Amino acid sequence: MNNKEIIQSVSQKAALTKQATEQLLQATAQIIRDTLKEGGDVKIQHFGSLEVRAHQARTVTNPRNGKKTEIPAKQVWTFKANNRLKDAVNPK
Amino acid sequence: MAEHLTLVSLRRAISAKSGVSEKVADDFLNALFSTIQDGLVRDGIVGIQGLGTFKLQDVPARESVNVATGERFTIDGYRKIVFTEGSSHDVAEAPQTQRSGKKKTEDEPIDPIQKLGEQAEEIKGILSELNAMTSAEAADEATALQIHQEAAPEVPETPVEVAEAPEVSENAEAPVTPESKPDKPAEAPKKDKQSKPFNAWLTGLITIGVFAMLLIVAYFVLRHQIIRWADNMRDTIEQRITVPAEQTAPQAVPVIPETQESQAVPENQENQDSQEAPQPEQTTAEPEPVLPDYFDDSKRSFSEFQATETVGQDSRLAWVAKKHYGEKALWVFIFEANRDRLRNPNQVRPGMQLRIPKLPAELRDVNNPDTKALLDRLSNKYLD
Numbered sequence: 143m144n145n146k147e148i149i150q151s152v153s154q155k156a157a158l159t160k161q162a163t164e165q166l167l168q169a170t171a172q173i174i175r176d177t178l179k180e181g182g183d184v185k186i187q188h189f190g191s192l193e194v195r196a197h198q199a200r201t202v203t204n205p206r207n208g209k210k211t212e213i214p215a216k217q218v219w220t221f222k223a224n225n226r227l228k229d230a231v232n233p234k
Numbered sequence: 235m236a237e238h239l240t241l242v243s244l245r246r247a248i249s250a251k252s253g254v255s256e257k258v259a260d261d262f263l264n265a266l267f268s269t270i271q272d273g274l275v276r277d278g279i280v281g282i283q284g285l286g287t288f289k290l291q292d293v294p295a296r297e298s299v300n301v302a303t304g305e306r307f308t309i310d311g312y313r314k315i316v317f318t319e320g321s322s323h324d325v326a327e328a329p330q331t332q333r334s335g336k337k338k339t340e341d342e343p344i345d346p347i348q349k350l351g352e353q354a355e356e357i358k359g360i361l362s363e364l365n366a367m368t369s370a371e372a373a374d375e376a377t378a379l380q381i382h383q384e385a386a387p388e389v390p391e392t393p394v395e396v397a398e399a400p401e402v403s404e405n406a407e408a409p410v411t412p413e414s415k416p417d418k419p420a421e422a423p424k425k426d427k428q429s430k431p432f433n434a435w436l437t438g439l440i441t442i443g444v445f446a447m448l449l450i451v452a453y454f455v456l457r458h459q460i461i462r463w464a465d466n467m468r469d470t471i472e473q474r475i476t477v478p479a480e481q482t483a484p485q486a487v488p489v490i491p492e493t494q495e496s497q498a499v500p501e502n503q504e505n506q507d508s509q510e511a512p513q514p515e516q517t518t519a520e521p522e523p524v525l526p527d528y529f530d531d532s533k534r535s536f537s538e539f540q541a542t543e544t545v546g547q548d549s550r551l552a553w554v555a556k557k558h559y560g561e562k563a564l565w566v567f568i569f570e571a572n573r574d575r576l577r578n579p580n581q582v583r584p585g586m587q588l589r590i591p592k593l594p595a596e597l598r599d600v601n602n603p604d605t606k607a608l609l610d611r612l613s614n615k616y617l618d
Contacts, residue, residue, distance in 0.1 A: 143274075143276065143280045148266070148270070148273065148280065152266050155268065156258075156264070158258070162254075163262070166248060166262045167282070168284060169252045170244070170248055170262075170266065171283065172284065173239070173244060173251065174239065174244070175285060180237055182239060183239070184239040184240075184244070186244075186263075186267055187240070188267070189271070192317065218319075219317060219319040221288065221317030227271055228315070230271050230274075231275055232312050232313050
């Protein structure tokens with residue numbers, strides 16, 4: 143599902159025009175991104191949470207030639223799904 | 235610093251940013267997250283522009299051991315939702331890109347580039363060797379070609395040699411030395427041939443094939459013209475053969491028709507004689523009044539005609555002359571009398587009307603050396 147399909151679907155569900163939906167979607171993405179960049183987290187009820195996690199620097203070995211490469215420390219965005227969402231994607 | 239964004243604060247932020255009511259923002263957010271859920275269930279992947287991608291990942295079932303009881307059991311496989319940040323314009327800002335960027339600059343490119351360089355060097359060496367070998371082969375083949383050409387008869391040889399290289403024309407006088415020649419002309423075609431000797435052979439073969447095809451097509455298209463041309467050539471050859479043949483041995487055959495003709499048209503001859511009688515008197519003033527006017531091409535004209543002949547199929551001037559004068563060689567006069575409709579003595583078409591002029595007795599006498607000379611000259615003149 144891509145952005146276009148999301149906008150179409152959301153505009154139907156929320157009874158909004160597509161342009162308004164697109165605008166709102168962009169705003170939402172911007173807000174979430176900004177929050178995450180500042181180190182905050184986003185918790186959405188019944189959906190899940192987005193968090194920033196710190197990864198320490200580590201050394202990896204290229205299995206082909208045995209060369210060791212340093213991977214610097216970094217921050218990654220992780221998503222943890224709510225149980226309801228988990229159940230939704232894992233039908234029993 | 236740790237800011238917690240919940241559904242409520244998100245709703246407020248959206249309404250503040252976009253200027254919509256919180257109710258609309260709430261509806262929108264509910265619709266958005268239910269859509270993402272639907273999309274995950276349906277497609278297994280949902281990409282949101284400017285944020286990232288939610289994706290389902292299969293976690294296979296695995297066996298585990300109950301630590302307390304030591305009992306083995308299987309954990310069922312399930313689908314986990316992973317989120318990958320970044321899409322299009324976010325990539326540069328996203329911290330994750332630093333990792334991939336560094337990996338590319340440090341790890342991967344150095345080795346392949348070095349290896350590629352080494353390989354390029356090796357390939358260059360091999361190529362140069364190959365080139366050297368092929369050039370030697372090409373030179374050999376060029377000499378072979380030259381020898382083949384010289385094995386051919388001498389007549390076509392010289393033009394070929396001259397066309398290829400002017401220096402060789404000096405050697406062309408001595409065709410016995412094929413080894414010395416090829417060296418010189420080989421230098422010129424070498425440059426073209428050395429790189430692709432096999433291509434040259436192939437191209438030659440293809441060219442020959444194409445030419446053959448063209449010739450065949452041309453033959454079918456121009457068949458009728460060719461046949462006509464061949465007929466004309468045959469006529470010309472036959473006439474050339476017949477004219478001297480009758481000049482050399484005129485007495486044998488024409489004696490009989492000669493007499494017949496003289497009997498058949500005696501009055502004409504007399505008339506002709508009487509008409510021509512005053513003319514020699516005029517020419518007596520000239521220093522050499524030997525020949526009458528009708529031996530002069532410019533003065534000879536035919537005003538009287540004894541008959542008109544319609545040309546039949548496959549007829550020729552010589553046959554018409556034979557029919558009316560009993561002498562093939564006299565066709566030149568018929569041709570002269572019909573210059574207005576005949577351009578070429580060989581282009582007699584069936585159905586054409588030919589005027590048969592009355593000839594003075596002197597002109598009809600093929601045994602007369604003057605007449606003979608005249609006929610000879612005229613036939614050469616009109617046939618060439």
